[in-house]
Amino acid sequence: MEKLTTDVMDATGLDPSIAKAAIGHVLLFLRNEAPQGRVAEFIDKTPKAQEAIEAAAAHGDGGVTVAIEGMTSFMGRGRADTNILAGRLANLGLDERQIMALVSRIVSRAEILLGPEDAARIKSLLPMLDERLGIAPAHEARPDPGMA
Template identity: 60%
Template sequence: MEELTRRVVESTTLDPTIAKAAIGHVLMFLRDEVPEGHVGELIDKMTGAREAVAAAQAKSDGGVTQAIEGMTSFMGHGRADLNILIGKLANLGLSAEQSRRLLEETLARAEVLIGAEGVAKIRAMLPAMAERSGMASPPGEEGEMRPRA
């Protein structure tokens, strides 16, 4: 977790406390949305990740979650959860670019810990997130976000 936090801070210029909170929200979202337990494996292998997810779960957002759930319930479970994640990251002060970099760094660290196959499962759900948060896929790689090495 410390390595990921350091890389996120360097990439986004976020305060380390904000970076850790944002990482916790992303890991919690991915854990709930990605099938086959690959994010669970990542959380198990990343020291401090369980604590970051627990802190993200405990953090109140002043009713934003309930409002977004109400407005987006007709869109389906995944879309509503994505809107909630984007809202939580925005509440932490992250711009769309900082959110994109946060995801890139999270995936880069995940690949080190769980391998390319596990990360491929995670990436399979990211096109919708990229579309909703303004994070573009690299040219020629539609539907897939690639983290930097």
Template identity: 35%
Template structure:
């Protein structure tokens, strides 16, 4: 997971701490929106994915998280990432890094299956 954080931080031009939170938010989004069996298999093969998603879910549990999460789906995720101070270009860079990393660990086909099951997500792959 530290490799992913370093690559995402460099790709987006942000601090590693922010990249770590953004990665966690993306993984928590996949956990919430994706098909459970496919996401479970994906997380089982991506080291640190479960812990990062859980940390993001816990961090988003407060009042600010509730306000940021008013929108669901991709718009809700974009709102949460914007709340971390990311612009659209940075969001896309981090998202790309997450999917490349997951593809390397779990296989590109599994990543495509998860993305295809979430409305609008496959356009970013």
């Protein structure tokens, strides 16, 4: 988790506490979308990931979740959930560029730990962020060899 946090900080310019909270929110989202299988394995293989998830779950979002759920409930579960995630990240102060870099680094880490195919499956849980931010498919991510 420390290497991932450092990598996210380098890519986004975020402070350590904000980077950890943002990672926690993405991992919480992934765990909620697919609590079993490769997501669980990715979380298990990422030291201190569970702590980041618990911190994100305990962190209030200033009403962002309720507002977004109300506005997007007619769009279907996946889109609303992804918009909630985007809202929570924005509430932490992340802009679209930082969100794109955050997700890219998490997907790159998943690629290192699980391989490109499973990283692509994990990334597929974030379809609306993909469309909104133009995030490259997992197989196009360029992992840092030092993240292993």
